[in-house]
Amino acid sequence: MIREVIKKGKNVLDKRLIKVCFKSRGLATLYYTFFNSSFKREHQAVLSGKVKHLEESQVNRGNYFLLTRNIHRIEKGLLMRPRRPVFAREYIAETIDSFEQIWEPEVVETNPQMKWFYDVLENYFDACNSDDVVDLQRSRFIEIIKSRAHSNHTDSSVKSSSVPYHRLEEDRSTIAYEEFYKLTKQRRSVRWFLDKKVPRELVDKAILAGNQSPSACNRQPYEFRVFDDPNLVSELVQLPMGTKGYANNVPMMIALVGNLDAYFDERDRHIIYIDASLAAMSFMLALETLGLSSCAINWPDIEVREKKMDRFLGLEQHQRTIMCLAVGYPDPEGKVAYSEKRPLSLLRKYNYEN
Numbered sequence: 001m002i003r004e005v006i007k008k009g010k011n012v013l014d015k016r017l018i019k020v021c022f023k024s025r026g027l028a029t030l031y032y033t034f035f036n037s038s039f040k041r042e043h044q045a046v047l048s049g050k051v052k053h054l055e056e057s058q059v060n061r062g063n064y065f066l067l068t069r070n071i072h073r074i075e076k077g078l079l080m081r082p083r084r085p086v087f088a089r090e091y092i093a094e095t096i097d098s099f100e101q102i103w104e105p106e107v108v109e110t111n112p113q114m115k116w117f118y119d120v121l122e123n124y125f126d127a128c129n130s131d132d133v134v135d136l137q138r139s140r141f142i143e144i145i146k147s148r149a150h151s152n153h154t155d156s157s158v159k160s161s162s163v164p165y166h167r168l169e170e171d172r173s174t175i176a177y178e179e180f181y182k183l184t185k186q187r188r189s190v191r192w193f194l195d196k197k198v199p200r201e202l203v204d205k206a207i208l209a210g211n212q213s214p215s216a217c218n219r220q221p222y223e224f225r226v227f228d229d230p231n232l233v234s235e236l237v238q239l240p241m242g243t244k245g246y247a248n249n250v251p252m253m254i255a256l257v258g259n260l261d262a263y264f265d266e267r268d269r270h271i272i273y274i275d276a277s278l279a280a281m282s283f284m285l286a287l288e289t290l291g292l293s294s295c296a297i298n299w300p301d302i303e304v305r306e307k308k309m310d311r312f313l314g315l316e317q318h319q320r321t322i323m324c325l326a327v328g329y330p331d332p333e334g335k336v337a338y339s340e341k342r343p344l345s346l347l348r349k350y351n352y353e354n
Contacts, residue, residue: 014035017035018031037303045319045320048260048316048317049263049317052261052318053262054264057264060101061100062098062100064098065262066094066264067102067117068218069218069219071116073088074087074088074120074124077124078127089131092124092133096121096137096140099141102117103144103148105118118145119163122141183288183289187285188337188339189336190293190326190331191295191326191334192335193251193293193329193334194328194329196328196329198327202287203226205286206283206284206287207224209285210281212282213281214278215275216271221271221275221276222272223257225254225257226254227255232253233250233253235312236324237326239309240305240324241305242297243326250327251327251328253325254326256279256323256325257320258273259319260320276322276323277323292329292330295326296323296324296325297326299321299322299323
């Protein structure tokens with residue numbers, strides 16, 4: 001009885017506070033500092049990711065996310081019209097620092113980004129005019145390549161170069177809009193699956209398709225944690241909300257995890273959710289082309305559930321669970337929700353339309 005009274009009193013106070021605190025950023029900060037702990041986990045995760053990123057890039061001088069970001073920035077410089085005679089001057093040294101620590105030409109076949117790193121830098125140094133900063137890093141780049149001349153891949157002539165290119169008509173997909181739209185309507189959240197094992201090779205194909213989605217500076221700050229062991233699936237499926245009633249029918253569960261160490265600044269803290277969601281959508285569409293279906297499961301930011309998921313996945317402080325996905329062969333006898341969508345008139349506005 002006393003607990004209920006206290007809880008009711010807190011709710012009344014909270015409603016009064018938010019009506020005052022939303023009026024300024026300072027008051028809002030005080031509110032979430034002293035009266036509401038909802039963002040504490042995010043604060044710690046963002047700082048943890050920032051520290052890890054800075055230590056790897058500034059102390060160890062070898063950060064994979066930084067190298068990926070900078071190579072993509074160089075790509076954009078190479079494709080600019082008109083292209084500047086000298087560019088990337090302010091960050092080429094840190095790029096070569098990370099390249100020296102990370103580049104492994106012997107693993108090109110399993111990690112094509114290694115070839116991409118090399119090809120873009122080679123193209124950059126060929127394209128850039130002479131400059132004291134660029135020339136110094138060009139010499140470092142050449143020395144790194146020479147020191148690993150025994151490796152299987154030391155030049156970009158082995159395969160087509162992984163640098164900015166012109167899209168060719170013959171390389172375009174032949175999928176018409178009508179067929180694509182049909183696929184988007186075919187994809188619905190499926191909750192009834194056949195008792196049939198999901199082939200890992202099909203899931204891997206869908207993940208590769210998902211990874212072709214756009215990602216800020218090509219960093220891909222996410223991981224697909226896939227579980228197909230029945231005991232592990234039965235445990236994971238209980239962690240998010242919204243699985244009641246069909247949890248025992250799911251053959252495969254995937255937790256999509258975001259890595260905040262991909263960023264050096266708080267400004268980018270939301271990108272894990274954007275990039276991972278873009279990848280998830282392409283992944284789910286790809287599943288449909290492979291005869292599989294999925295159900296996107298919301299992940300609520302509830303501390304007790306966060307702790308359980310952290311333990312289950314073995315997450316580090318800089319990692320956040322973004323969403324879960326149930327995957328399997330759809331049961332033709334199982335129904336899906338119609339889920340009518342909002343009309344176009346409520347979804348888009350051109351310029352300053354009301």
